[in-house]
Each structure stands twice: as structure tokens, then as C-alpha cells.
Amino acid sequence: MRPTPKCVTLIAQQPRSRSREEGDEALKFNRFPARHMSAVWKCVLATGFVGVFADTAAAQTSGFYYQNTISHFWLLMIAIGAAFWLAGLSWIGRDAEPVREPVGLWTLLFFSVGVFSWCVAWLVRFPILSAIIYMTLVGGTYFLYVAIRNAKVVYEDKVWTSHHLYGVYRDALSAMGVRAYTKAAEGKSKRETTQVPVALVGHDGSRQEAEGDTRGGSALQAVKYLVYEAVQNRVTDIHLEPKGSSVAVRYRIDGILHNTEPLPKDLGNSAISAIKVLGAMDISEKRRPQDGSFSAELPGKIIDLRVATNPSVQGERMMMRLLDRTQGLIAMENLGLTKRMQDEMGKFAASPNGMLIATGPTGHGKTTSLYALLNRIDAFQRNIVTVEDPIEYHLDNISQTPINVKAGITFAGTLRSMLRQDPDVILIGEIRDSETATIAMQAAMTGHLVITTIHTPDASSAVFRLLDLGIEPYLISSAVTHVTSQRLVRVLCNNCKAPYRPNKSFLEKAGLPADKIEVLYKSVGCERCQGTGFYGRIGVFELLVMNDELRDIIKTNPSVTEVYRAARKTGMRTLEEDGLLKVARGITSVKELLRVTRGEKTQAAGNSQQEGD
Ligand SMILES: [Zn+2]
Numbered sequence: 001m002r003p004t005p006k007c008v009t010l011i012a013q014q015p016r017s018r019s020r021e022e023g024d025e026a027l028k029f030n031r032f033p034a035r036h037m038s039a040v041w042k043c044v045l046a047t048g049f050v051g052v053f054a055d056t057a058a059a060q061t062s063g064f065y066y067q068n069t070i071s072h073f074w075l076l077m078i079a080i081g082a083a084f085w086l087a088g089l090s091w092i093g094r095d096a097e098p099v100r101e102p103v104g105l106w107t108l109l110f111f112s113v114g115v116f117s118w119c120v121a122w123l124v125r126f127p128i129l130s131a132i133i134y135m136t137l138v139g140g141t142y143f144l145y146v147a148i149r150n151a152k153v154v155y156e157d158k159v160w161t162s163h164h165l166y167g168v169y170r171d172a173l174s175a176m177g178v179r180a181y182t183k184a185a186e187g188k189s190k191r192e193t194t195q196v197p198v199a200l201v202g203h204d205g206s207r208q209e210a211e212g213d214t215r216g217g218s219a220l221q222a223v224k225y226l227v228y229e230a231v232q233n234r235v236t237d238i239h240l241e242p243k244g245s246s247v248a249v250r251y252r253i254d255g256i257l258h259n260t261e262p263l264p265k266d267l268g269n270s271a272i273s274a275i276k277v278l279g280a281m282d283i284s285e286k287r288r289p290q291d292g293s294f295s296a297e298l299p300g301k302i303i304d305l306r307v308a309t310n311p312s313v314q315g316e317r318m319m320m321r322l323l324d325r326t327q328g329l330i331a332m333e334n335l336g337l338t339k340r341m342q343d344e345m346g347k348f349a350a351s352p353n354g355m356l357i358a359t360g361p362t363g364h365g366k367t368t369s370l371y372a373l374l375n376r377i378d379a380f381q382r383n384i385v386t387v388e389d390p391i392e393y394h395l396d397n398i399s400q401t402p403i404n405v406k407a408g409i410t411f412a413g414t415l416r417s418m419l420r421q422d423p424d425v426i427l428i429g430e431i432r433d434s435e436t437a438t439i440a441m442q443a444a445m446t447g448h449l450v451i452t453t454i455h456t457p458d459a460s461s462a463v464f465r466l467l468d469l470g471i472e473p474y475l476i477s478s479a480v481t482h483v484t485s486q487r488l489v490r491v492l493c494n495n496c497k498a499p500y501r502p503n504k505s506f507l508e509k510a511g512l513p514a515d516k517i518e519v520l521y522k523s524v525g526c527e528r529c530q531g532t533g534f535y536g537r538i539g540v541f542e543l544l545v546m547n548d549e550l551r552d553i554i555k556t557n558p559s560v561t562e563v564y565r566a567a568r569k570t571g572m573r574t575l576e577e578d579g580l581l582k583v584a585r586g587i588t589s590v591k592e593l594l595r596v597t598r599g600e601k602t603q604a605a606g607n608s609q610q611e612g613d
Pocket of ligand 1 (some may be wrong): 530
């Protein structure tokens with residue numbers, strides 16, 4: 001453990017007038033400048049060293065120091081140059097790892113360029129020329145690093161942007177005890193004062209009425225406004241992240257995180273506390289991740305909010321996932337399935353037994369598709385049960401059970417007791433362990449229709465995931481009848497999408513009929529789509545239908561390539577092929593499809609800690 005720097009101890013000892021909680025905040029906040037102290041000291045020492053060296057060397061060398069004496073101005077310039085180099089070196093050392101750049105390589109490069117530049121500058125006769133050479137080489141390397149790391153991170157983590165510089169200025173002011181005014185802090189934020197038709201219902205059933213209810217003050221008002229704003233903008237997740245002197249608010253719309261106006265630090269922190277109270281979470285616990293939930297009532301809508309917190313260096317981060325309880329199911333015709341896939345799914349829904357596994361990453365609409373399928377099954381004629389974590393859609397005439405691992409209600413346990421209720425159709429939220437997998441397989445083989453999900457990238461690998469879980473090959477080959485894989489791609493905004501003439505060779509490479517396709521579309525951005533160029537999402541699918549050849553391969557000698565080859569023989573289209581058909585029809589763009597299928601994930605998407613689907 002590193003010893004606590006002195007300044008932190010001092011700050012920690014002085015919270016006399018503050019409550020304990022605020023003392024904690026101050027501690028976290030001030031640790032930042034403290035961490036930079038070591039870099040500052042290094043720079044001061046190095047500057048002194050360079051100064052002394054320059055003075056003694058001045059008399060003997062023949063280059064820059066030929067003049068025998070060195071003016072104070074150039075001594076200062078040397079100090080600044082050295083400080084910049086060392087501060088840069090120290091920053092790159094700390095920054096490279098989180099942005100996944102090779103730390104050693106960059107440190108070595110920046111160090112060597114620095115040493116080289118010092119030598120060159122030393123030998124050149126003219127101080128101005130020395131300064132120019134030095135700044136070009138050292139500054140060039142530095143900004144090359146900045147450009148490369150900036151390209152990899154989301155806007156608000158970029159450095160040397162106006163946003164970043166303003167943040168540095170604001171933090172510097174705060175560190176000096178000056179209250180910095182941000183746009184959001186001028187007077188009161190609209191989120192704090194505007195009355196919105198939102199009633200909050202806590203986990204324990206306590207109600208916070210929509211209008212005129214001022215209990216809880218501005219923090220709860222802000223929470224209501226956030227929920228309201230989110231629902232208006234088709235937001236699926238709200239992220240609250242403490243950053244310096246504010247709390248960043250980010251909304252996930254169509255799968256992509258967007259920054260919005262931040263909350264002032266005080267209001268943001270009290271909003272986070274208010275949400276923890278609503279979600280029946282431990283308000284004093286800030287160092288361990290926690291889960292909770294509450295709901296919000298809007299005119300004609302009930303929104304369930306699943307809350308998760310996560311500690312971070314800057315404070316407690318909070319993620320909320322919004323689930324519209326009143327939202328209707330999407331019809332199978334609107335999911336994005338081709339006619340052939342719809343027919344196959346319809347056949348599955350009508351059969352008495354079998355097992356359909358939906359695969360794909362979280363947040364890509366597996367549950368929505370499974371419910372569309374479930375909705376095809378006559379709930380009056382057949383007994384449908386579900387076991388889920390959490391329940392995302394509420395359906396009439398079926399029995400839905402939520403999982404609560406903490407309370408000992410597991411998938412496997414619930415499934416066992418459910419099988420005693422003689423169900424015809426069973427939906428299992430997710431297969432995560434071999435026990436659940438085994439029960440599901442056996443149910444599928446004993447006259448039940450089983451629908452479930454597995455977390456794998458494509459349809460063929462679901463088989464191997466099951467083998468990894470220790471399921472016998474013969475069980476897999478006899479139980480599983482259909483495997484789907486899906487991704488959600490954003491749909492081009494109809495208001496602003498722009499046609500262009502595609503390159504012939506591109507079309508040929510993509511396997512599209514080059515002579516038939518005149519135009520493709522790309523995203524532009526307008527007011528309707530808030531400048532993103534996209535509005536809503538649609539699925540692209542891969543559907544593997546089990547046949548005898550596939551069953552034999554799985555039973556005898558399953559290998560990824562063999563399964564894939566046999567599946568292709570059945571006419572399975574890959575995700576990308578299915579997506580290209582949607583590109584050809586102008587539903588989405590090539591770029592968007594590649595972003596989703598080739599996993600060119602934006603950093604923003606990777607940041608999310610809590611994503612359901
Ligand atoms: Zn648009």
C-alpha cells in the first residue's frame with residue numbers, strides 16, 4: 001500500500017462542519033489533485049537538475065550555451081520544456097493502460113524522443129531554433145498519442161477538447177475553493193423545478209405523487225424529470241456518473257449511449273441517494289455494488305426501473321434500466337424475420353415438443369423475440385409458464401415467476417417445481433448452468449415446448465456452449481430443434497436518410513445482385529432522430545434448424561466447422577447475410593450493419609455495466 005499523501009490526511013481530518021457523508025465526498029474529490037502531486041514534484045526536481053546542469057555545462061560546451069551565460073528567460077523556457085516532458089511522460093504512463101494502448105512502448109517512445117530532443121536542442125547554436133526543434137519533436141509525439149487515444153474513447157473522456165479543458169478549469173477552481181458555475185448550476189436546473197406528470201412508487205410501495213408532492217424536495221423532482229425526459233426520448237438506460245464537479249447524465253437510445261446536460265454535483269448526488277431510497281437499497285453503502293428497483297407511473301404508462309450501483313474512483317455510479325410494463329408485444333411480423341424464418345417459427349410454435357434456443361449478446365432483443373413467439377401460442381389451449389430474471393413483459397393467462405438468486409429462488413429450483421404443474425410450454429429466461437440446461441433438455445424430450453436463451457455469439461456455437469456445460473451430445477441432438485441468433489441494428493431515419501450509388505464491386509463482394517440494386521442509403525441526421533440518422537431498431541437473424549445430418553454430427557464428432565458447414569447446407573443465412581438484405585432494402589446502412597455484426601463496439605456501449613435484453 002502506498003502511504004497516504006499528507007494533503008489527503010489533512011483534508012480527511014477537517015470535516016468539522018460537514019456531515020460524515022460530505023466528508024467522504026471531499027476525500028474522494030481531493031484525492032485527485034493529490035495524485036498529481038507526485039508528478040509535480042518530479043517536474044520540480046527535474047527542473048532544478050536541468051538548471052544546475054545547464055549552468056555548469058554552459059561554460060564548456062560549444063552549442064546553445066556558447067554564450068557562456070544563460071538568460072533567465074531561457075532558463076525558464078528550459079524549466080517549462082522539462083516540466084512538459086516529464087508531466088507528459090507521467091500522464092502517458094497512467095493513461096495508456098485504461099485506453100488499451102501499450103504502456104511500455106509509449107513511455108519508451110516519449111522518453112527517447114525527449115532525450116533525443118534535449119541533445120539536439122543542446123547542440124544547436126540558436127535558442128529559438130532549439131526551442132522549436134524541441135517542441136516539434138516532444139509536442140508532436142505527445143499529440144500523436146493524444147490523437148490515437150482520443151479516437152478510442154467517448155467524447156467526454158477525450159482530452160484537449162473544449163469540454164475537457166473547461167472541466168480542468170472548473171476542477172482547478174473547485175480545488176481552490178471557488179464555486180465554479182456551470183450552465184446547470186446557474187440558478188436551478190429545469191430538472192429541479194419543472195413539474196412533470198410522473199408518480200414514483202418505491203420498492204416498498206411508498207408513493208411520490210406526480211404533482212404538488214414536494215416531499216423529498218428537489219432531488220426527487222430531478223429523479224421524476226430524468227424519468228420523464230428518458231421516456232420522451234425512447235431511452236432504455238439512464239447512467240448517472242460523478243465526474244469532477246458534476247454528475248454526468250447519459251441516456252442509451254437505440255443501443256447507443258448519448259451524453260446530455262449533467263446535473264450539478266450536489267443535486268446529482270442527492271438524486272442518486274433518493275433513487276437508492278426508492279429502490280430499497282442501503283444508502284450508506286457506497287463501496288459495494290448494489291441492486292434495487294422501483295417504478296414510475298406516467299399517463300398511460302407504467303415504467304419499471306432496475307437500478308444497479310457501482311463504485312468508481314470519482315464516486316458511486318448508477319445505472320437504471322427502464323422497462324415499460326404497459327408496452328405491447330411486438331408482433332412476429334415486425335421483428336425483422338424473413339418469411340421463411342417466420343414460417344419455421346410458426347411451425348415450432350405449433351409443435352407439441354422441442355426446444356428453441358435464442359442466442360446473441362445482451363441488449364439485442366432476444367427476450368422481445370421470444371415473447372413474440374410465445375404470443376403465437378394459444379394460452380387458452382396450452383398451459384404456459386415462464387421463469388425469468390427479471391420479468392420484462394407481462395402477459396395475460398400465463399404464469400410468470402421471477403428469479404431471485406439472493407433469496408434462493410434459482411432457475412433450476414423453480415423449473416423443478418414448475419414441471420410438477422404440468423405445463424405445455426416453458427420459457428426459461430436464460431440457461432447459465434448445467435443443472436438448468438439438463439432440466440430444460442429433459443423437459444423438451446418429454447412432451448414440453450421449451451424456449452430459452454444462451455449467451456453465445458452465433459447459432460452454431462450454442463451447441464458447444466451446451467457441451468461446455470457438460471451436457472451429453474445425445475441429449476443436445478435429440479432435444480434442440482431450433483437455434484436463432486440475433487442482433488439489433490438501428491433503422492435509418494426515414495426523414496433524413498440519403499441515397500447513394502453503391503460501388504459494383506462492393507455489391508459483388510457482399511453477395512448482393514449488383515445489377516438489381518440501384519441505390520443504398522446512408523445516415524444523415526435531422527431533428528426527428530436528434531441528429532443520429534437513426535430511429536428505432538430492427539433485428540437481423542440467423543436461424544439454424546436441426547436436421548438428421550446435424551444431429552449425427554453433434555452425436556458423433558462435433559466440431560465448430562462441421563456444425564457450421566452442415567447448417568449452411570440446410571440454407572442457414574448468417575447474420576451478416578440477413579443484414580445485407582436489410583441494407584439492400586434501405587432499412588439500415590452498411591456501416592451500421594458492420595458496427596453490429598463485426599463487433600466494432602463503441603466504447604460507450606462497452607461501458608455499460610447493466611444491460612438486459
Ligand atoms: Zn432523421
